[in-house]
Amino acid sequence: MKYFRLVLAALFAKKIRTTLTLLSLVMAYLLFGLLQAVNVLFNSAGDSFSGATRIVTQSRVSFTQSLPLRMLPQIESVKGVQRVMYQQWFGAYYQEPRNQLVAFAVDPLRLKDVYPEWKMPDAQWQKFASTRTGIILGRQLADRFNFKVGQQLPMNSNIFPKNDGSKLWTFEVVGIYDGKDADAQRQTGVMYINFDYFDEARQFGKGGAGIYISKLAQADDAERVAREIDAMSINSPEETKSQSEKEFNLNFVRQIGDINLIVNAILGAVFFTILLLTGNTMAQAVRERIPQLAVLKTLGFTDSSVMWLILAETLLLIGIGAALGMALATVVGFGLAGFFQAAGSIVDARVWAYAAGSVLVLALVVGLPPAWRAKRLKIVDALAGR
């Protein structure tokens, strides 16, 4: 701690250069914070569910192609399948197309059995099952739009018109569910519609559902169950593809491209730029201060302590820039919470942990060459300007 002032003074010896470098670092870490947050969100898209204890069965062609409901008893008959639900993507938006919502038409009681992580009073589950126009909302979704139980909710579908040709559907909010644990709570941005009413009232696609979700008695059975389900429809017009729920979720997100690859490519470019930028700053700073470093050694600072001073200076430079950039990203992340249906800022503790790790690695990579040079500095040569 007693060296902190020395390190800080050395860092700001060239105020303009350090400030400009810091600004670049702030911008780089702002970008890093937001991109890494997206990375983390996408990577954990399937993590928070029970994974291989649930199998998702979709049409082999595409999940946009429905499977007939008559497959339900067949899937239920597969050994190891405990309970099966079916669901249909509704394509909902609220008031304006930009307010896209994740909404599925489901059988209420099957949903309750297959997703035990959803917590809701029994009375609301029963009301959901018995109210044809009933819908239930996840806590995050309800909080986002301030929806309340008992409220009539006009909702547009950008896919399904009703029998009368209108795409405006009106539902009654009969329940608000929450997650049983923190992970599940982060996933409560979904709305569920009563399938029976939806199927009757929709103009086309009746008697079909987008996917089946099978809850398994044992996780070990996942591969076999998936194989057996798919075997039943082989060579039929409705061939299926079954996969773990995690895999399905990831594939769903990846429809828009390999997000991780894109994000990592941008992050790679960002870090390469930081590397060059801070590397150049630190190399220049050490080059200019060679006589001063020699004086420190003259006064009794050891080679190693001078090396640590330079590393500490690099760490401080990158650390300040990263902290400011990440703080800014966290603030911006609150603004993006709604879009990603996150409870708080999308730049959460995990993203900060990545940032902290990157600061340490960068400081080491960037700081080590000049620090090593400072360590190897011979006092006599440095003082003589050699």
Next chain:
Amino acid sequence: MSSLIEIKNLSKSYVRGKQSIEVLHELSLSIPKGDFVALMGPSGSGKTTLLNLIGGLDQPTRGEVSIDGKRIDQLSGNALAAWRARNVGFVFQFYNLMPELTAERNVELPLLLTGLSAANRGKRARIALEIVGLGDRGRHKPKELSGGQEQRVAIARALVADPTLLVCDEPTGDLDRKTADEILRLLQTLNTEQGKTIVMVTHDPKAAEYAKRILHLDKGQLVDDVSNKG
């Protein structure tokens, strides 16, 4: 007076390219505690090299350097750095202060290597600045001081850890006559009143007059040893 610096058969060679250049050759010398010695000689005579070896900044090729009974030619790396921190104060021609630190923080630098508290370090730095007549300039940065004042700060920094030995390399080389005399009088006072042993390299015969003893070097050997009774 007992001997503080004992040098025996000291040689120092440097390798420049493929050539080995012997800067000091079999030099022997004894400097008693409390002495004020001026090292003089033409450029390349080995003055600064000798000073660097006495100050533990460099290692001899051959020979012995003992300071206060300690063979510093046998010390290396961290041990030599620790020895310098405790025993030697350095004053350079171009002051070599940290431009981004205040005078007080500059003076405090050697004390960072001690176990002193921040309050004690500050107190001792202020006392050292008082000694060199800059008690009111502690919060000024080097660029806000004159050359003479900068050199006083450098002397305060050299003194603050209370070393027995001060080594000064052309301490007045960058100063005008009047300021140089002030600095030399300060060194003289530190020698006479605080008992600091001072070894000073200088080209300036007037500066050398402030010393008690003048050693002349030429081609790496001691050629003259004159007592200066002033």
